[in-house]
Amino acid sequence: MGTQGITEKDIADFLANTPGFFERHAELLASVQLTHPHSARAVSLQERQAEMLREKIKGLEFKIIEMIRNGQENVAIADRLHRWTKRLMLTAQPAELPAVLTQELRHQFMIPLAGLRLWDVAPEHAGAEFAQAVSQDVKSFAASLSQPYCGVNSGFEAARWLSGEEGAAANASSLALIPLTLGAQPGQSIGLLVLGSPDPTRYTAEMGTEFLSRVGEIASAALSRLAPQNGAGKGAGAESTQP
Incomplete structure (x- = not known):
């Protein structure tokens, strides 16, 4: 053949x-x-x-x-x-929680910068730094987040809350913005936790956010002690005024 x-x-x-x-x-x-x-x-x-x-x-x-x-x-x-x-x-004193939360977060996870703001807090905490007024845009943005935002710092208002390594706050190139919620739904926001880094690759849009979501859940649970009436929001008060 x-x-x-x-x-x-x-x-x-x-x-x-x-x-x-x-x-x-x-x-x-x-x-x-x-x-x-x-x-x-x-x-x-x-x-x-x-x-x-x-x-x-x-x-x-x-x-x-x-x-x-x-x-x-x-x-x-x-x-x-x-x-x-x-x-x-x-942490026994609720008023100390925001500072402890951000300081320990930076220490444990070697995060250069961290900060947060809360809104609709109990009256006794209204004058604290963590309860300083924020724009309605920030509140709307936080309420719209179903998961943490990670990406470049394009002039976010929240970047001004950062504190940490000396001189680093002015050079936060990347940010992680984590919504803080009172309930299970994203729209029930009580604040925003922000993490920052001079490294532009530390927080990117491509990175996974599952761990940051867990951080947000734990932070939200701890900070709920600062809400009015131990977590009862304005909505509950409004219901009590109905005939």
């Missing part, structure tokens, strides 16, 4: 569909020579297969190392979140 018209695919298909071929022609395995992937020298098929197996094992080792490293990082993050949450729970 002639070989004219036979392609490499035909040969490959034949070998794939004829598993006993090399058992009947074992001498071919020793005679096949392949080019070494990292040099110009020729190697036997067995040596090439061994090299491929070593490369596969090395790739699996790298994946295992990466999994271990990710696991260790997750444990470290969980520990920091635990310490931060515990510090909030141990």
Whole structure:
């Protein structure tokens, strides 16, 4: 039979569909020579297969190392979140919560800048720095957020609340804006937590926000102690005036 018209695919298909071929022609395995992937020298098929197996094992080792490293990082993050949450729970005076929250957040997670503002707080907290007036645009923006916003600082009003490393507040290139809510719905906003960094890549639009959402939930729960009547908002007061 002639070989004219036979392609490499035909040969490959034949070998794939004829598993006993090399058992009947074992001498071919020793005679096949392949080019070494990292040099110009020729190697036997067995040596090439061994090299491929070593490369596969090395790739699996790298994946295992990466999994271990990710696991260790997750444990470290969980520990920091635990310490931060515990510090909030141990803060006896509600008026001290905003400062403790931002300071410990910066310390535990090595965040250069942090700040927050709350609105509709209890009357005894109305004069505090964290309750200073903000524009209606900020309130509307916070109420519209269903998840934290991450991105460049394009002149956000909230960037002016930042405090932290000396001189860094004026150079906050990237921001994370986290809505603080009194209830489960995003529209029930009571404030806005802002994190900042001089590094423009620290907070980007592409990054995941699940962890920041958890931070917002814990912060909201802690700061709800500053709301009027332990969390009863203006809406509850309005209902009591109805005939």
